Amino acid sequence: MASSLSPPKVPMELHVGNRQKLLESLRHHLSQSTLPVRGFVLLQGGEEQTRHDTDHLELFRQESYFAYLFGVREPGFYGAIDIASGESILFAPRLPDEYAVWLGEIKPLSYFKEHYMVSTACFTDEIASVLQQRYKGPGKPLLFLLHGLNTDSNNFSTPAQFEGIDHFNKDLTTLHPILTECRVIKSEMEIALIQFANDISSEAHVEVMRKAKVGMKEYQLESMFLHHTYMYGGCRHCSYTCICATGENGAVLHYGHAAAPNDKTLEDGGMALLDMGAEYHFYGSDITCSFPINGKFTSDQSLIYNAVLDAHNAVISAMKPGVIWVDMHILAERVILEALKKAQVLVGDVDEMMTARLGAVFMPHGLGHFLGLDTHDPGGYLKGLERRKEPGLKSLRTVRELQEGMVITVEPGCYFINALLSPAMNSPETSKFINQEVIKRFNGFGGVRIESDVLVTATGCYNMTKCPREIKEIEAVMAGAPWPIKKTTSNHVNGL
Amino acid sequence: MASSLSPPKVPMELHVGNRQKLLESLRHHLSQSTLPVRGFVLLQGGEEQTRHDTDHLELFRQESYFAYLFGVREPGFYGAIDIASGESILFAPRLPDEYAVWLGEIKPLSYFKEHYMVSTACFTDEIASVLQQRYKGPGKPLLFLLHGLNTDSNNFSTPAQFEGIDHFNKDLTTLHPILTECRVIKSEMEIALIQFANDISSEAHVEVMRKAKVGMKEYQLESMFLHHTYMYGGCRHCSYTCICATGENGAVLHYGHAAAPNDKTLEDGGMALLDMGAEYHFYGSDITCSFPINGKFTSDQSLIYNAVLDAHNAVISAMKPGVIWVDMHILAERVILEALKKAQVLVGDVDEMMTARLGAVFMPHGLGHFLGLDTHDPGGYLKGLERRKEPGLKSLRTVRELQEGMVITVEPGCYFINALLSPAMNSPETSKFINQEVIKRFNGFGGVRIESDVLVTATGCYNMTKCPREIKEIEAVMAGAPWPIKKTTSNHVNGL
Ligand SMILES: [Mn+2]
Numbered sequence A, B: 001m002a003s004s005l006s007p008p009k010v011p012m013e014l015h016v017g018n019r020q021k022l023l024e025s026l027r028h029h030l031s032q033s034t035l036p037v038r039g040f041v042l043l044q045g046g047e048e049q050t051r052h053d054t055d056h057l058e059l060f061r062q063e064s065y066f067a068y069l070f071g072v073r074e075p076g077f078y079g080a081i082d083i084a085s086g087e088s089i090l091f092a093p094r095l096p097d098e099y100a101v102w103l104g105e106i107k108p109l110s111y112f113k114e115h116y117m118v119s120t121a122c123f124t125d126e127i128a129s130v131l132q133q134r135y136k137g138p139g140k141p142l143l144f145l146l147h148g149l150n151t152d153s154n155n156f157s158t159p160a161q162f163e164g165i166d167h168f169n170k171d172l173t174t175l176h177p178i179l180t181e182c183r184v185i186k187s188e189m190e191i192a193l194i195q196f197a198n199d200i201s202s203e204a205h206v207e208v209m210r211k212a213k214v215g216m217k218e219y220q221l222e223s224m225f226l227h228h229t230y231m232y233g234g235c236r237h238c239s240y241t242c243i244c245a246t247g248e249n250g251a252v253l254h255y256g257h258a259a260a261p262n263d264k265t266l267e268d269g270g271m272a273l274l275d276m277g278a279e280y281h282f283y284g285s286d287i288t289c290s291f292p293i294n295g296k297f298t299s300d301q302s303l304i305y306n307a308v309l310d311a312h313n314a315v316i317s318a319m320k321p322g323v324i325w326v327d328m329h330i331l332a333e334r335v336i337l338e339a340l341k342k343a344q345v346l347v348g349d350v351d352e353m354m355t356a357r358l359g360a361v362f363m364p365h366g367l368g369h370f371l372g373l374d375t376h377d378p379g380g381y382l383k384g385l386e387r388r389k390e391p392g393l394k395s396l397r398t399v400r401e402l403q404e405g406m407v408i409t410v411e412p413g414c415y416f417i418n419a420l421l422s423p424a425m426n427s428p429e430t431s432k433f434i435n436q437e438v439i440k441r442f443n444g445f446g447g448v449r450i451e452s453d454v455l456v457t458a459t460g461c462y463n464m465t466k467c468p469r470e471i472k473e474i475e476a477v478m479a480g481a482p483w484p485i486k487k488t489t490s491n492h493v494n495g496l
């Protein structure tokens, strides 16, 4: 058996629930404002894109806010929620007759109504008339459109546009923060999909770990991962471009893109750092495994690996509602710095190192980020929360307090990045901590990252990722041992 | 051995040759015009795209005209050719220091100069000053920018834009037709890449054919294809989204997109129509195989399959320089109609059927299209050539006369498409040809397409695609026979 998993049925009730949650939150907000509790939420789904001037179509993947509320996989849709009645309306594109010849059956509106479990389905050229007709209040109906900042990209979402929008009043500020906050706290049905994406991706990571061999190309690891998650998990999309970094490439945090396309040969004695996660029905996973290509950790590899694993485990042990994410980042940094000091890579007082922000030299990225329909799921900075300015902390994609139902990645890392180490070794504030003799050994080492997707529970947290993490486990699995290994204790849950 | 192939080295001389060809053609054109033979060709490469408002980056694939001239895989570049001196200049983006931490080594300009074999490399913020400085003529230097219609998409290419462009004169009409015509006739080095894309894709088709089993999902065939071409061929991109149509889906010409995502279960007794092609260093392949899912053709399946295969072979036998592509389309139609008549699906005079455009009911798409950096490679309609108006013929992506060095797909098909058959059976002009009793047997049949990529040679043509095509071959390969089968005769070349 090539996999113990198969793609689960996707319950469209998930999106019914998402709409209901938004409706409650929005009605509550409006009832406390000067605005009447009526009008329409209106979102525009994504459109298919062609490549430059050609007719080459990129494989369409729905815009995430629209996917959250309606779960629609087809391009060209709009969706509305009638705030007063709670009814939902999908607007489908009116397809030309030739569509049936080239692209498939033209589904009737009733199909979309039933399949996506909405109250009504109409055509996109009917938006203005349908909404006008439904509106019971005085004056122009009010549309709540999606407009707001994505704090990871610094881009703004584009509010829906349609013919006849001038007959409506528009509210561009209310919806975005409320809908974003709905996405931050995951429902059980959302968690089940993220869990499946984690299960199939964890299994694929194990598969890749076992098949990786000296002499292969990095992209062959990517190919094996993609194949396993699609073949056995039905995952047509990944959450992000696979990062298959080996040797010194492990020090390039977002390796794998078109200008650094996973094309190095796997070398004996080097580490692999594989950051790969599949997506299932829009919900993603984000998992990193690090292991020695030849299957056996050297002592230096063990040292760095265990420093990162200790940080990973310390964070997961401490996570529970009320904990501030910045504190978790700082905890991870401290664990790593202490390990580096113990190994004589660093010298001096760890508190002083923390003050000098030395941790950010070895881990310049944030400890983790929300995960859901987007890999970097939105909502990291609630209104009023400011981004920190210090190295490392400024890279955090959230500084929030943990709450039950959040899914967040825990991804400490330790990297030997020349572009950061050189300045640190030349700066009087940081050079004194660095053992120049010992750190030479790590020239070309690359880096280690261990990344799990963690659900915050009522009393602690649950690690949804199920990869071999202990050095013994990794070496055993790479040598052919079964996974999961039967264990009497489990350390992927706390707070039970 | 999982594959007999491995990714070949890509000679950047290919792009040197492409630039030289453009230069010669452009100089020749200018020398016969009122314009002076100087100025600069300037193209802007593609930019990375994020998904909607998020920081999710789509995997970048270079714009094809830019790829043709410069072969650059990185985003954000510009490229120029100095028409007087023939020198080529690449302009690379000036990357911020953090790039080294997140995205990889910041390569020096000398790297791009050497790797891409251009005369000089500069930064994109130097375009205006570098070109001004190089210009030897009087007045403002003239820029030849890319602007013209893609006759498949009806989109226009976007001319390069950069700061300081106002200091130049712009010519928006000269470059596009000349550069497009360069792309139409392939060089030996281009052909070698298209051949490799064909080789690895042909092998992957055979692999999929062998592993396809009743009960699988269509997308599992896609996954196997993608894996084979990436794992063993280093092909990260496909030329287009895989069409994995089984049963009645075979009648949906462009099946496989997000709204029809290869998600049907393979059924015993049905046909599979798989249209899949990998891309290697920008150069693509476009291959369709049709076969019975259970490995044995029924008599009706043989009938339709052989009708299409006869059309495919008849066209390849007739192809040579000077042949008009429209005539090849008509030839394919005629062969298919004759076979359908012989099988009593159709009745009456084939010439009359041709006049009634009955062929387009069974094959509504064009016989084939140029193939190269784009799946639908540009240049199908030279200035002055008009698109035909008749059903079927109006779908042709080219109506040109064949010339040595063209690579064109030969992809006849025969489909049972309700959206076309119903009107044909109800129209007095066409219903008389259709045997209503017999055609019922083909309800739900789907369709057959056989698609090969064919190079026009000096005296005939060469089929670059190496898949099992004869029914005997397909059944043998699906039953485990080796491929290629040793044959004493070869029918994939004519004119030798
Ligand atoms: Mn992550």
Ligand SMILES: [Mn+2]
Pocket (backbone or CB within 6 Å): B286, B369, B409, B411, B451
């Ligand atoms: Mn084609």
